[in-house]
Amino acid sequence: MSWISTTFTSSLGKKFIVALTGLFLCSFLMVHCGINSLIFLNDGGLAFNAGAEFMITNPVIKLMEYVLFLGLIAHIVQTLMLAYQNKKARPVEYHTSNGAANSKWYSRSMTLLGTLILIFLILHLSHFWASKVTGHLAASGETMFEEMKEVFENLWVVIIYVLAQGALGYHLLHGFQSAHQTLGLNHVKYNGLIKGVGTVLAVVLPVLFAAMPIVIYLGIIK
Amino acid sequence: MSEKHINIKLKVWRQKNKSASGKMEDYSLSGVSTDMSFLEMMDTLNEKLTKENKEPVAFDHDCREGICGMCSMHINGRPHGPLKGVTTCQLHMRSFNDGDTIVVEPWRASAFPVLRDLVVDRTSFDRIQHAGGFISINTGAAPDANAIPVPKVNADEAFLAAQCIGCGACVAACKNSSAMLFTSAKVSQYALLPQGQAERSRRVEAMVAQMDKEGFGACTNTGACSAECPKEISISHIARLNRDYIAAKSSSEAV
Ligand code: SF4
Numbered sequence: 001m002s003w004i005s006t007t008f009t010s011s012l013g014k015k016f017i018v019a020l021t022g023l024f025l026c027s028f029l030m031v032h033c034g035i036n037s038l039i040f041l042n043d044g045g046l047a048f049n050a051g052a053e054f055m056i057t058n059p060v061i062k063l064m065e066y067v068l069f070l071g072l073i074a075h076i077v078q079t080l081m082l083a084y085q086n087k088k089a090r091p092v093e094y095h096t097s098n099g100a101a102n103s104k105w106y107s108r109s110m111t112l113l114g115t116l117i118l119i120f121l122i123l124h125l126s127h128f129w130a131s132k133v134t135g136h137l138a139a140s141g142e143t144m145f146e147e148m149k150e151v152f153e154n155l156w157v158v159i160i161y162v163l164a165q166g167a168l169g170y171h172l173l174h175g176f177q178s179a180h181q182t183l184g185l186n187h188v189k190y191n192g193l194i195k196g197v198g199t200v201l202a203v204v205l206p207v208l209f210a211a212m213p214i215v216i217y218l219g220i221i222k
Numbered sequence: 223m224s225e226k227h228i229n230i231k232l233k234v235w236r237q238k239n240k241s242a243s244g245k246m247e248d249y250s251l252s253g254v255s256t257d258m259s260f261l262e263m264m265d266t267l268n269e270k271l272t273k274e275n276k277e278p279v280a281f282d283h284d285c286r287e288g289i290c291g292m293c294s295m296h297i298n299g300r301p302h303g304p305l306k307g308v309t310t311c312q313l314h315m316r317s318f319n320d321g322d323t324i325v326v327e328p329w330r331a332s333a334f335p336v337l338r339d340l341v342v343d344r345t346s347f348d349r350i351q352h353a354g355g356f357i358s359i360n361t362g363a364a365p366d367a368n369a370i371p372v373p374k375v376n377a378d379e380a381f382l383a384a385q386c387i388g389c390g391a392c393v394a395a396c397k398n399s400s401a402m403l404f405t406s407a408k409v410s411q412y413a414l415l416p417q418g419q420a421e422r423s424r425r426v427e428a429m430v431a432q433m434d435k436e437g438f439g440a441c442t443n444t445g446a447c448s449a450e451c452p453k454e455i456s457i458s459h460i461a462r463l464n465r466d467y468i469a470a471k472s473s474s475e476a477v
Pocket residue numbers: 385386387388389390391392393403404407447450451452453454455
């Protein structure tokens with residue numbers, strides 16, 4: 001085996017991929033959240049539609065969409081492989097285990113939180129991405145904002161979207177810091193910053209995302 | 223603190239040998255002095271079992287002063303019990319109350335197979351160490367202490383890493399049974415000193431490869447290891463291991 005394959009099949013190599021793709025997905029979330037937050041301007045979706053139009057038609061962004069899916073798949077596949085390996089590393093469970101004494105519950109539940117996010121993501125893509133790919137959106141002449149209002153008419157959808165943001169928040173709260181640690185970025189000068197940025201992201205992104213379906217459902221944003 | 227005597231119940235993992243399937247067994251002990259160490263309490267239990275013509279509980283121990291790393295009990299859901307920075311042998315019965323039920327289990331990891339009762343095989347740690355946890359020099363006569371100047375801060379940090387006693391609590395505490403804290407401590411103690419530089423890349427590559435081969439899980443940075451480590455080894459050593467591994471893999475001569 002060459003050094004490249006030994007590196008990326010080692011436990012550390014797999015983790016580097018999870019960390020790098022995780023941080024990449026964070027950057028996507030920031031862009032996504034930024035553009036969607038344009039709805040809060042309450043201008044009938046004008047600015048938001050323009051932003052969405054740019055994201056759909058810009059060739060660089062189109063290319064990034066493929067990179068994004070590749071990144072997402074790599075993040076999931078690598079984590080599942082690691083989770084399987086980790087499960088195998090303890091064939092007999094403890095009779096009594098007090099994890100709360102030494103670590104945070106969300107740090108120990110990243111696979112579960114990630115799975116919840118994935119389930120949400122499938123639903124989310126079926127709501128907003130499928131109509132774009134099938135050309136339904138273009139054919140119906142509907143704007144992204146109109147489609148958004150339609151989807152968020154349903155109370156259940158709103159509830160699921162809001163709950164999913166809770167999972168995302170805790171996933172980020174551990175994930176952002178953890179990715180830096182995995183890449184070896186642990187240094188007294190920057191640890192505070194990494195922790196701070198991670199916490200801000202874990203709060204601000206989910207809160208904004210969760211606010212979107214709520215304000216639309218309540219008719220605050222029209 | 224004045225001595226008290228307490229009555230306790232114990233749930234202890236009993237397993238005849240490596241291939242046998244074990245189970246938890248209940249015992250009770252009365253009049254346990256709170257001045258006893260946890261291992262002395264286990265000795266008392268074993269005396270009682272011997273008198274009853276029962277097989278005593280096998281457990282590892284050696285120095286009984288917190289420096290050898292042999293004692294290895296998972297007590298009430300935590301490696302080395304409830305106290306921070308303390309090995310099982312340094313834990314005392316005053317940390318428990320009258321009427322408590324105390325659950326005692328062996329470390330659980332496929333890389334630490336149970337040999338008997340609470341005794342596990344930790345030679346996987348030895349093999350990680352043998353893979354690269356050394357420096358290759360002609361020893362000869364003892365060199366002059368200050369022949370190679372080492373800044374005090376580096377020496378201190380290296381000594382913090384070198385405090386690891388190889389007890390395995392980090393693996394036992396980790397939900398992934400990862401040996402990253404141990405391996406990172408053993409890599410760091412050389413990476414921080416001038417003597418360790420010549421073999422720095424080779425060392426980290428070989429030790430990580432051996433760690434994976436032994437079947438330890440992958441670290442997800444929960445921090446449980448460091449919180450339970452009796453020597454309070456910091457996870458900043460894990461970050462150093464990660465850095466050294468990236469650097470070694472991308473620049474070492476081993477292709
Ligand atoms: S790092 Fe700590 S817990 Fe792990 S083997 Fe060393 S001393 Fe024990």
